[in-house]
Amino acid sequence: MNRSQLVYVLPVHNEEKLLADNVARLVAHLSGDVSARFGGLHVYLVENGSRDASWAIAEELGNRSAAEMGSQEGPVEVRAFREPSAGIGWAYQRGLREAIAAFGPSKDYWAVLTAADLPFGFSDLESAFPWFADGSTRIMMGSKAHPRSFIDRGRKRQLMSLVYRAARRLAIGMRVADSQGSVFLRLDLAEKLLPRIESRGFFYSTELCYFAERHGEKIRELPVVLQQSVRPSTVRPLKDGTEMARQLWRLRSRG
Numbered sequence: 001m002n003r004s005q006l007v008y009v010l011p012v013h014n015e016e017k018l019l020a021d022n023v024a025r026l027v028a029h030l031s032g033d034v035s036a037r038f039g040g041l042h043v044y045l046v047e048n049g050s051r052d053a054s055w056a057i058a059e060e061l062g063n064r065s066a067a068e069m070g071s072q073e074g075p076v077e078v079r080a081f082r083e084p085s086a087g088i089g090w091a092y093q094r095g096l097r098e099a100i101a102a103f104g105p106s107k108d109y110w111a112v113l114t115a116a117d118l119p120f121g122f123s124d125l126e127s128a129f130p131w132f133a134d135g136s137t138r139i140m141m142g143s144k145a146h147p148r149s150f151i152d153r154g155r156k157r158q159l160m161s162l163v164y165r166a167a168r169r170l171a172i173g174m175r176v177a178d179s180q181g182s183v184f185l186r187l188d189l190a191e192k193l194l195p196r197i198e199s200r201g202f203f204y205s206t207e208l209c210y211f212a213e214r215h216g217e218k219i220r221e222l223p224v225v226l227q228q229s230v231r232p233s234t235v236r237p238l239k240d241g242t243e244m245a246r247q248l249w250r251l252r253s254r255g
Helices: 019-031 033-037 054-071 088-103 123-131 155-172 187-196 204-214 237-254
Strands: 005-012 040-048 076-083 109-113 139-143 182-186 220-223
Touching: 005 019, 005 054, 005 088, 019 033, 019 040, 019 054, 019 076, 040 054, 040 088, 054 076, 076 088, 088 109, 088 187, 088 204, 109 187, 123 139, 123 182, 123 220, 139 204, 155 237, 182 187, 182 204, 187 204, 204 237
Parallel strands: 005 040, 005 109, 040 076, 139 220
Antiparallel strands: 109 182, 139 182
16 A cells, blocks of 8 residues: 555635535545555545535535544545635645644645546546655646646637746746646645745645745646536636736746
């Protein structure tokens, strides 16, 4: 058995329609063959500023998991946390803080930062398997820019990704090709990086990758398969592009 343990951190914001089904899908997958490869498996649901019943559902899922693990040793623990501020970065920061508080800055624990709808299914986890025991790797990215990734989405999103990648490289010299995918982060590295990250929105993972590279880490990019989304896109090219440019400039001045 691999000594590594996984802590999935799922941001939960207005997810009442799909949360229970997606968590069930994740727990079922982790309880299968995956459970034999790891020393422990955990799912942290971090509700952040929802206006629907997301917190009640997350809390119920956590209580159900605690009851099941109390009666018989289950392979996957589900816990729910409530973060009052809305923002995916708030959720990631809270989830990582909770993981470090529970397990310490351990070399054996990996946090997985992804979205509640599991946009890559489990293709990112499958790609990451060979590298968990590699002592030189402490951060990995499920990368849409990987040459073996399968990404089927509109030209608008593809163009925005290319422009953003070029802007990151020019503005702050980032080497990683995709800073907006799923993140696999070892907790000993997480403890060092968290105090540096100021963003609490979608820019959070870009700051995380930036400071990891500044720390001397090589981010291993992994091939992924992007799942068909049931949600309409909320991307606003002009507004979102302007905000990303502003945050890149601010990060450059900080760096």
